Amino acid sequence: MSEDSRKVKVSLKYCGSCNPYVDLTRIARHLAAVARERGDFQLVPLSEDDVEVVVILCGCPRACGNKEEVRARARQSLVVAGESLDGRAVPEALLSSAVEQELSKYLTAEP
Amino acid sequence: MSMMTGKEYRESLRKLKPEIYYMGEKIESVVDHLAFVPHVNAAALTYDMALAPEFEELLSATSHLTGEKVNRYTHIHHSHDDLVKKVKMLRALGQQTGSCFQRCVGHDGLNSVYSVTYEIDQKMGTDYHKRLVSLLKEVQSKDLMISGAMTDVKGDRRLSPSQQKDPDLYVHVVEKREDGIVVSGAKAHITGAVNSHGHLVMPTAAMKAEDADYAVCFYVPVDAPGVIHIFGRQTNDTRKCNCFLDQGNVDYGIVGGEALIVFDKTFVPWEHVFMCGEYEFAYELVERFATAHRQNYGGCKTGLADALIGATYGLAQVQGTDRASHIRDKLVEMVHLTETLYCCSIACSCQGYALPAGSYMADPLLANITKLNVTRHIYEIARLAQDISGGVLATAPSEADWKDPQVGKYVDKYMKGVADVPAETRMRLIRLLEGMTCGTALVESMHGAGSPQAQRIMIERRANFERKKRLAEKLAKIGEQPLLVC
Numbered sequence: 001m002s003e004d005s006r007k008v009k010v011s012l013k014y015c016g017s018c019n020p021y022v023d024l025t026r027i028a029r030h031l032a033a034v035a036r037e038r039g040d041f042q043l044v045p046l047s048e049d050d051v052e053v054v055v056i057l058c059g060c061p062r063a064c065g066n067k068e069e070v071r072a073r074a075r076q077s078l079v080v081a082g083e084s085l086d087g088r089a090v091p092e093a094l095l096s097s098a099v100e101q102e103l104s105k106y107l108t109a110e111p
Numbered sequence: 112m113s114m115m116t117g118k119e120y121r122e123s124l125r126k127l128k129p130e131i132y133y134m135g136e137k138i139e140s141v142v143d144h145l146a147f148v149p150h151v152n153a154a155a156l157t158y159d160m161a162l163a164p165e166f167e168e169l170l171s172a173t174s175h176l177t178g179e180k181v182n183r184y185t186h187i188h189h190s191h192d193d194l195v196k197k198v199k200m201l202r203a204l205g206q207q208t209g210s211c212f213q214r215c216v217g218h219d220g221l222n223s224v225y226s227v228t229y230e231i232d233q234k235m236g237t238d239y240h241k242r243l244v245s246l247l248k249e250v251q252s253k254d255l256m257i258s259g260a261m262t263d264v265k266g267d268r269r270l271s272p273s274q275q276k277d278p279d280l281y282v283h284v285v286e287k288r289e290d291g292i293v294v295s296g297a298k299a300h301i302t303g304a305v306n307s308h309g310h311l312v313m314p315t316a317a318m319k320a321e322d323a324d325y326a327v328c329f330y331v332p333v334d335a336p337g338v339i340h341i342f343g344r345q346t347n348d349t350r351k352c353n354c355f356l357d358q359g360n361v362d363y364g365i366v367g368g369e370a371l372i373v374f375d376k377t378f379v380p381w382e383h384v385f386m387c388g389e390y391e392f393a394y395e396l397v398e399r400f401a402t403a404h405r406q407n408y409g410g411c412k413t414g415l416a417d418a419l420i421g422a423t424y425g426l427a428q429v430q431g432t433d434r435a436s437h438i439r440d441k442l443v444e445m446v447h448l449t450e451t452l453y454c455c456s457i458a459c460s461c462q463g464y465a466l467p468a469g470s471y472m473a474d475p476l477l478a479n480i481t482k483l484n485v486t487r488h489i490y491e492i493a494r495l496a497q498d499i500s501g502g503v504l505a506t507a508p509s510e511a512d513w514k515d516p517q518v519g520k521y522v523d524k525y526m527k528g529v530a531d532v533p534a535e536t537r538m539r540l541i542r543l544l545e546g547m548t549c550g551t552a553l554v555e556s557m558h559g560a561g562s563p564q565a566q567r568i569m570i571e572r573r574a575n576f577e578r579k580k581r582l583a584e585k586l587a588k589i590g591e592q593p594l595l596v597c
Binding site for chain 2: 020021023025060061062063081087
């Protein structure tokens with residue numbers, strides 16, 4: 001079994017980024033760096049099987065990426081929609097770390 | 112009982128005893144007084160059209176609370192489809208009335224208070240949302256018309272509510288009792304106030320801790336003790352009482368009918384209080400209400416514009432100018448301006464989103480763009496209508512002279528346009544255009560749902576200039592160059 005195969009699979013799904021209120025790529029880069037540091041999860045395409053968490057990155061509250069068929073691809077989901085995370089207001093400057101914290105809760109939770 | 116007919120709505124108003132004054136007279140019945148009949152008629156159409164097969168898809172909805180069919184004006188939006196249908200409903204009603212039908216203000220108030228009370232309760236542990244849901248069930252089951260009362264009289268605009276010399280210049284709590292609160296103050300320009308069943312009163316602006324007594328939201332029946340209505344004048348309003356043809360829009364008047372509502376130590380039981388001192392939520396409530404209401408204006412005003420364009424086109428035909436290229440070009444411009452406004456309202460609805468309470472609101476930036484465009488486009492549409500109509504819009508003889516046995520024959524002879532259309536047709540179109548473009552109706556497009564500067568402030572708050580600057584910097588190769596994430 002390879003090292004990667006033991007890591008939890010996390011996917012990112014963008015809304016399409018037509019006119020984002022926040023910099024979604026900053027969140028993506030932050031999560032990629034966190035994945036390298038922690039080593040217990042990896043970012044994979046949403047098309048893969050057994051995705052544990054999908055982080056849905058939407059640039060505004062319209063949340064075009066937050067669709068049932070997207071959420072159904074993973075066991076759990078997190079939704080960024082402009083300056084909010086899962087419906088809770090979060091300023092853009094704190095958004096990356098807030099997503100990391102929420103993701104960390106999912107990764108460390110008892111099955 | 113659930114959805115009322117227009118007739119049942121009128122009968123329900125007859126059972127109420129609100130305190131109303133107009134032109135120095137205490138009004139006994141708004142349903143029967145000629146000054147109010149056009150406004151009652153317009154509101155009544157929101158009831159009748161909800162039951163008409165050709166309009167029920169827009170004007171009715173399914174209650175998320177009971178699963179019952181309800182009038183859309185009592186419905187809480189729960190999807191993008193609901194937001195879009197509201198706009199389409201407004202356009203349909205605007206086309207049918209050529210006037211304001213008043214009921215949207217309370218509808219927007221209910222939606223705003225619904226979502227904000229949920230969030231207040233989440234943070235403060237209060238039970239405002241439960242109270243609001245209880246009221247909403249009553250509003251839906253009885254099909255009540257609720258006015259939305261937000262704008263305070265404001266006194267000295269340089270001063271906050273608590274800094275005013277007269278404390279009543281913003282509605283505020285004067286006493287908290289075991290069974291409720293006592294409020295004083297006044298709300299201005301309240302559309303449909305005199306022919307509503309009750310008022311949903313909301314704070315008018317962001318509040319600070321020292322203004323906590325002014326952060327108050329509540330519902331009162333229209334005939335509650337201490338609630339006094341002083342009905343406002345409109346351009347040519349006496350024509351409603353002594354003319355027929357000269358009214359122009361004979362059945363529905365020119366605007367919604369606005370009143371000053373005075374609260375003179377009015378008692379409100381706790382069950383009808385939805386904010387009392389939670390000043391940090393006042394701005395959110397104002398913004399949500401403003402967004403909902405500004406979303407509307409590319410709906411209702413485009414419906415009116417459809418009728419206005421039709422009247423202008425009809426008058427051009429009667430006057431024999433309809434084939435002139437510059438007239439056709441101006442008519443096309445009127446359509447272009449109208450449909451631009453409609454695009455705005457549809458767009459802000461499609462870009463709307465869900466709130467923590469589960470209800471939906473329009474996109475605030477695009478809703479404010481919608482209303483700001485209305486403050487310009489409706490004036491330009493009216494200007495073009497006046498251009499095409501000619502000066503007769505301001506000089507036409509009266510209905511009384513047209514009917515006069517001595518001079519009527521001259522009015523009939525010299526008011527004629529093309530030979531095969533009677534002068535009466537031309538005079539009717541002129542009066543309709545006069546009412547829609549020459550007075551109070553235009554001011555409503557400027558200041559209804561907030562003055563243009565209020566929209567500019569909200570647009571600036573949401574403009575995100577820094578992001579736009581980053582886009583330019585990327586193109587101009589200034590500073591760090593972010594790459595696509597692959």
